[in-house]
Amino acid sequence: MEDMVTEILVRLPVKSLLRFKPACRAWQAIIDDPVFIRAHLRRSASRWEQSHSFIINPHSMVRVPWDRWPVPSNRYRFHQWQLQRGTTTTSPRNNNVATFLHAKDLSDDQQFYTTEFTHRDGLVFSTTTTSLHVFNPATRDAITLPTSSRSNLMGGGRFNYHCSGLGLDPRTGMYKVVQAFFRFQSMEPAETKMGMEVFTIGGGGGGAGWREITSDPPYPAKRFQIGVSVCGYMFWRFSERHTKLERGILHLSLEEEEFGITGLPDELDTDNSFLLDELLGRDLCVSASNTSCTMLNIWTLPVADESLCTLWQWRYCIDYPWSLCSVMALPPFSDEIILLRGNNICRYDLATSKLKILCRLDRTRYQGEGARKSELFSAMPFIESLVRITY
Template sequence: MGIYYGRRKEKRLRITQSLAPAASAAAAAPVPDDLLVSEILARLPVKTLTRCKSVCRSWRAALEDPSFVRRHLELSRTRTPPSALVIPHNGGDFLSRCISFHRLRSPEHTATDAAAAAATAELMLEAACPEEIGCGFVPSHCDGLVAVAGTRGHIFVCNPATRKLCFWPAAAIGYDPWRDRYVVCRYFDLSTEPFFDEATGRETSYWRLGHEIFTLGGGGGDSWVETDPPPPPGRHWPIGELGAICVRGDFYWLSYTAAGAAGDGEAEMALLRFGLRDAKFDVVRRPRGCTCRRRTPSSSDDGYFYFTDRVVDLSGKVCYVHAPLAADFLELWQLADHDQEWLPRCRINLLDRGIVIRKEGFVPVYHHGEDMLLVLDDEQLYRYNERARAIEEVANLERELEEYERQDGTDTLEYKHYVVPYVESLVSICSSNYIIKEPIETLLMYSN
């Protein structure tokens, strides 16, 4: 990929020389164009790259090339320490029409100075939305794209780094490795049907569900494609407010079964898996002994259902988080590569730290090296070292954002905060700028 050598040659030479140490004559030689793009520019943040596009036409062409978009994403995934995205919510029925995204840079575990040892929050984007953003639905994320549910059945899809956003019907976001596309999946209620539960001997009803998939950036006919419904009818209900994860081309929805669909107490949990390769559903059974209480066990029960178990993606592994309400422990199970059994990964003792799991749960955000970052009740961040089995608090999100006030005049002092892993990327929501070569068949027939 060449550099434009017309009038801009002198400007390009100055930029190249500024990158070289003055003390080394050998290092002052011009940097080869391919290394300049793939090893230097690809390591810069998106905000800087946006300015670099104005240097010359060849730089703009290089930075908009799909191979550069993929290279930048590849390097972002390996950047250390990892970062997370914080999305404030008020814990009520809905957010205001204003939403904000804050990048939280994790503290260095081995830092020797106070600045590096403290977590820092940076406002990336504040945006006004055409509808309220529902706070009861955990955002989903994939390669820098974040999906947040609205209150009228739509989804707010945003890339905070590029400051681009769009609206679609409510869905979960993921990557299809077989077709090299980013997609969103959604399930929806079709109708109610009578159902006799043999396990309980009770006649009840269930919502018959439908499921559709949409391809971002074109390539799917710019329309939703219906797939087979979640199986078996009447036996599993996805818990949409907990969101979904997408690992190696499979979506996983945490669900509860018909046996736990009525009344208080324990609900039988399972995972609904939707495979993008064959567009089919199957059921992954929960780890042994993992049931989930559906209501808050207190005299001030507000009548809402609370599920404190979660399914999370930790370094490309499907993990089940078993965190019973008011329990003094948290169990983490990992799905084996052959998908036939759950393996115990760790058990975190919370009693010594005085940690109490409340209705928002205690959820891992990401894993890096021996450390795991977890968020408690959407308020506090903890770091757990799996080898040493030690846990420590690293940040209070209310304090981190106490000086931030939104443009609509509201502040986030009393807010809680969704925390999701974050990888900065140039991936576009509206175009397939990461596709190096268009496939022969661009229309994805998922319904076949």
């Protein structure tokens, strides 16, 4: 009987499961079981392949005394947008509404504003100019990580840069936040040394707090970036002053907490800009325009829990006469190439070589937002989950 109940519950969305938990102690025990949480996450991931879902944060722009231009406010407003099959730019089929998920207002502290986001297993990791945050928009849980005494990647004025990231340790099943700090800074690139530290979410007890990683990166990472997390590894770009020393990207094994270098595709001209993305947490993706900015090349690197493959696969070269964009999905996880270009989620049809806009983020109606106008948007693929976040 319990197996039958579990099989039914694992198919339900998070919102329904949260509503059912207080109704029955037996159901609550099932839903809170880590084994059930992972099974529900796997089903959510497989469901994403059939019906793509995206999380969007429309940033309100505010003026602050220390900045010349308006900056993103520190109020988080997470919405979910679902891709409906058959959507086109001329026939949206009522697909221009994003459902409200969660809001978190941090405006009591005017010393910071939001900067970057990333997503992993239903968790959203965000950096601000002074702090790091982890959210589960589906369960509406959120934590602000404690400040580290080692954090010293200073930006302009009173604010910090953050070279950080969120990923899953496949051995323990725990999520780790990693951030970098300088051990020693010098005008000479070869003399600058960087270290990193880790915060284990749900570490509890004496395990809570920032812990220094014993080994150091071979070269410093770029100090303003969020790492890309894939299958137990986290990837960052090296600082601009060190890219001439090493043609690759920095990786960290979250299980072993050891650093290494992953080579880039041989065909990639590293003098040109390129972007790193993750595809449904399984593959690392590099996208880069050609020299004339008329084509977009896309490579993927399969990443397994057991080892890190170094054989890049050149996947696509598409007509794309614009600036760089983020790759959100590729076949076989999608029927087409899904891209984020500016404020537009787009679909590149491989059969017709045409780019179509699926969602105009600045024209989407955001549930509960009223007439509020946003100028800047963060958007990424989203898989809802029951993953808990605690100190």
